Amino acid sequence: MNNELYYIYCLSRQEMRLPIGTSQIEIGNIWVIYARVPHAEFGQEALAKHIKDLAWVTTKAQKHSAIVQMCHLQTSVVPMRFPTIFETWESTRASIAENKAQYTAFLTKIDQKNEWTVRLYAQEDTLKIHLAKNIPALLLINEQMKTAQAGKGFILAKQYEKVLTEAIDAFIAQKAQLFIEAITPQTTEGIEVPLKYPQEDLVAHKIIAKYIFLVDKNQEDAFKNTLEQFHDQLEPQGIAFLYSGAWAIYNFLPHA
Amino acid sequence: MLSCIRVRGLFTTSYPMLDSPPPTYHLPTLYKQREVGLADVLDRVLNKGVMIQGDAIISVADIPLIRLNIRLLISSESTYQKSLLS
Numbered sequence: 166m167n168n169e170l171y172y173i174y175c176l177s178r179q180e181m182r183l184p185i186g187t188s189q190i191e192i193g194n195i196w197v198i199y200a201r202v203p204h205a206e207f208g209q210e211a212l213a214k215h216i217k218d219l220a221w222v223t224t225k226a227q228k229h230s231a232i233v234q235m236c237h238l239q240t241s242v243v244p245m246r247f248p249t250i251f252e253t254w255e256s257t258r259a260s261i262a263e264n265k266a267q268y269t270a271f272l273t274k275i276d277q278k279n280e281w282t283v284r285l286y287a288q289e290d291t292l293k294i295h296l297a298k299n300i301p302a303l304l305l306i307n308e309q310m311k312t313a314q315a316g317k318g319f320i321l322a323k324q325y326e327k328v329l330t331e332a333i334d335a336f337i338a339q340k341a342q343l344f345i346e347a348i349t350p351q352t353t354e355g356i357e358v359p360l361k362y363p364q365e366d367l368v369a370h371k372i373i374a375k376y377i378f379l380v381d382k383n384q385e386d387a388f389k390n391t392l393e394q395f396h397d398q399l400e401p402q403g404i405a406f407l408y409s410g411a412w413a414i415y416n417f418l419p420h421a
Numbered sequence: 422m423l424s425c426i427r428v429r430g431l432f433t434t435s436y437p438m439l440d441s442p443p444p445t446y447h448l449p450t451l452y453k454q455r456e457v458g459l460a461d462v463l464d465r466v467l468n469k470g471v472m473i474q475g476d477a478i479i480s481v482a483d484i485p486l487i488r489l490n491i492r493l494l495i496s497s498e499s500t501y502q503k504s505l506l507s
Contacts, residue, residue, distance in 0.1 A: 176471075223459070226466040233466075234443065246470035271471075282461055409445040409461055415469035 169201040170208065171251040174232045175242040175413070176261070178272050184235045192261045195268055198236055199257070207250050237413035241276045243268050244413050271418050278353060279385065279411030281378045283392065285344070285404060286370035287337060292403030296332045303328055340404055341374050344395050351388040354379040354417055370405060377416045385411070 174187060177196045183189055187200050205211055215221045226247050233244045251257040261268070297303050306325045313321055349355065358375040380388050389408075396406040445458050 222467075223463070226463055227459075230462045230466045233470075244465075244470040246468075246472045247466040249472070268471075407445060409458065410443050412443055412461070412465065415465040418469075418471055 168204050170204055171254060171257045172200045172202040172207060173245045173249045173251070173257065174198045174200070174229060175236050175244045176268050176272075177236060177240050177242045178269070179240050181236055181239045184232045187232060192258055193265050195261055195265055197257070197261055198232070198242075202250070207248065212248065212250075233413045237279075241272050241278070242413055243271050243275075243418060244415055275379070275414040275417065277382050278379055278414060279382060280414050280416060281380055281388065281408055281410035281412065283348075283376045283378065283406060283408040284372055285337075285341060285374040285406060287333075287373045288370050288403045288405060289333070290369070290403075291401070292333050292336065293329060295402040296329060296336060300328070300332050303332065336402075337373055337404065340395075340399055345376075347395070348378070348388065348391050351384045351391060352378040352380050356416060373404075379414065379417045380411075 175198050177198065178194065180189060180191070180196055181198070183198065187198050189196050189198050191197075206215070215225075229247045233242060236242045237244075251260065297307065303325065306321055306328065310318055310321045310325065345355075356377045358377055360372055360375060378388070392406055392408055399405070445461075
């Protein structure tokens with residue numbers, strides 16, 4: 166059994182300045198950025214144990230991400246999923262060579278592009294205040310409630326809540342649609358991501374949509390300007406935009 | 422190597438390249454910035470990227486378990502803080 170394994174971070178088409186602790190080698194015009202890691206930590210049995218340790222996974226995943234990002238800042242890379250480990254150099258070389266055509270196609274597709282994550286958040290109290298002032302039906306019910314008797318007032322209050330809930334949903338859907346129409350010309354591809362993690366909610370801000378975009382570097386200023394404009398316009402009305410990037414391309418690669 | 426960003430009047434900070442994901446903009450609180458940044462890192466690194474078939478001795482067959490644990494991780498401030506310190 167080898168004492169060391171080969172941990173692959175990413176692939177590129179050119180030699181690069183390496184992050185500390187990594188090496189690179191060329192396999193048929195594909196540069197492999199890798200590190201030798203101890204079998205005791207990354208072997209099958211050890212990994213099966215470590216993978217249940219959240220602190221370990223988080224630390225290693227952050228390191229993996231950081232190294233890929235450093236490489237991505239220099240040139241386009243194909244990021245490997247964590248953890249991609251080979252037992253021998255021969256098996257590493259064989260796997261890379263076998264999929265070389267696919268990697269080359271990936272690298273051509275993503276050349277001069279970055280990935281951006283955009284989240285839309287609703288601030289419900291602000292939305293309610295904005296819509297209460299601007300939806301005629303709500304203004305009318307509100308007026309009626311001022312002079313209504315207790316029973317009628319209860320019914321009107323229920324009606325108000327129903328109309329308000331529908332108005333919030335319609336407002337969010339309309340603004341999200343406008344955003345997508347405005348941002349599409351500045352992007353190469355886009356994905357709407359299912360909201361898997363309720364924990365992505367922020368304090369008093371509920372996540373309402375999440376998108377990932379592939380953006381050409383020469384379109385990034387326009388892309389960010391559009392985001393800023395939407396945020397500036399809609400944040401006072403209760404919809405905030407939070408975006409992160411520029412990421413290496415993880416979400417637009419077919420899996421080898 | 423450091424890169425600096427400005428987050429629209431909230432604060433200015435530096436990002437050590439090997440410790441931080443790309444910057445996140447429009448942030449209600451610093452703590453939540455870290456949390457969202459961590460979610461972005463884990464979702465990409467564990468669930469995306471190229472998965473080599475064949476001779477890789479570690480498959481990603483445990484991904485459902487990882488996903489489940491990520492949810493717990495992200496929802497747990499104490500665990501998250503521990504992971505930052507480890």
